[in-house]
Amino acid sequence: MAERALDKVLGFSFDHYYHKPHLSVVKGLQHLVNKLLDIKSRQQEDKTLRDELKLLKDRMQSPTVSSSEMKDYLVEIIYMTTRHYDVSFADIHAIKFTQQSAMKEKRIGYLAVSSLLSEDHHLLVLLINTLQKDLNSTNFVENCMALSTVAMLINGETMPAVTQIVEKKLSHTREAVRKRAIIALLKFHQLSAESTNLANQLQGVLFDSDFSVITAVITAYLYLAKEDPVPLKSLTDRFVSIQRQLLAHKPPSDLQYRGISMPWLQIKLLRLLAFLGMDDLGCSQKIYAVIQDSLTSVANPSCLIEYSIIYEVVQTAATIYPNMKLLEMAAERISKFLSSENNNLRYIGIKGLTSIVQVNPLFAIEHQMTVVDCLDDPDETLRRK
């Protein structure tokens, strides 16, 4: 239902009269875009953009530019990055602007920096002081902005300067800060596992009361499990218990999507459990029940997200120590995907069936014909599968 409405509305524009008076538009940007909408030739468009860039460069370098003017220029620069012209002259201005104390301006500074810089940028070190200051600030929004930027731009050289401060954020009172700190620490681990201690850091937040924070924790554990599931097996019961809470709709109802409690978290948990139960009968026995219950919770799927949970269950069942009853249920459910009219479901169905078949080829025989039909389908992605 929401998809229909958006479909109609999103294509609506391109009349110049943009009438949303409650949203203030940067004048320079509006002026530029209105010009561009009238232009018919590539050369003219190129010239207009280059002229605008020259203008921006001069204005930004002027010693008398005010902070609200600079803010507007940076918004235009952010737009310019989507047109792929060289805007490196703005890098230093963006970095400086993150030092603004007004939150509205600081936010634009950080956004510009995210668009302009990358982790190998030569001016990255100039950001460190500001990042440290904002990470230590008592203003949680500044903490969040800094954490997001750190996750995006951190490199080996700059990481040590912020690791300890970020770790402290794990115990911040605001869940918005805690969950970002976890993701930032995961990025640090991905950069350099030896100089970080992710598993230890996560122990402290594994029992967090906020489910969004738990999602970040599970994201991190999933990454660790892919590297090496063995040290995490002792936590299996905790992961199972979280999934049980989701199946019992424990989280607040506004965390539901199409009636399912935190489906993306369920997907991550199922994948995590798959790594833990792989080739391990003891561990698998602990999780068979919750996997089966996850499957029965989406008995009559009517929307995509429910199908995605069924698919995850199937993959998990096929990955862990084989349990015939569970595999039979899984095979039966995934085969329904193949007869769908929705090509996405057929694609996912084939993926799921492939996994089950690798455990036991007998499951495939019933569905041979449907799979063969997919080979003739005009959809290239489906054919390849």
Place this chain on the structure above:
Amino acid sequence: MASRGEEIQQQILRETYHLVSKRDDNVCNFLEGGSLIGGGSGYKLIYRHYATLYFVFCVDSSESELGILDLIQVFVETLDKHFENVCELDLIFHIDKVQHILAEIVMGGMVLETNMTEVLTHLDAQAKLEKSEAGITAAPARAISAVKSMGPNVSIPHMPHFNFKGH
């Protein structure tokens, strides 16, 4: 997504557009991308088509394809709620806000939040803080400009000392 040079980024974009815009509406929304993106590196393009716009996410194998399809829907619904009937021009004129919203959902290439209500709540909290900050710092400035606008020769009247004891 790993960071790439400008030129390669442009090529990737062109290739993506080329691949995605050719697709019919009833085929898979997943593409095991072209030479620069997929083909061995394990990346996939997952996209949704809304009127004249394509929203394309490039993901690695650790993401659920169907899950990402719904995540795109959450992103677009959030944009719609925030902009009140979002349209293409919103995405251009308010590119900073769009990136800000995306930054609430994806952080450093990892999915941070999947719930629209959580995202909108956090955006509101930030907006309120920004407004109150502007209110506090703007008040003295407003007062001064109000006095100045009264004219150059206005003298501020002498205010009587308020004596509590008298009342």
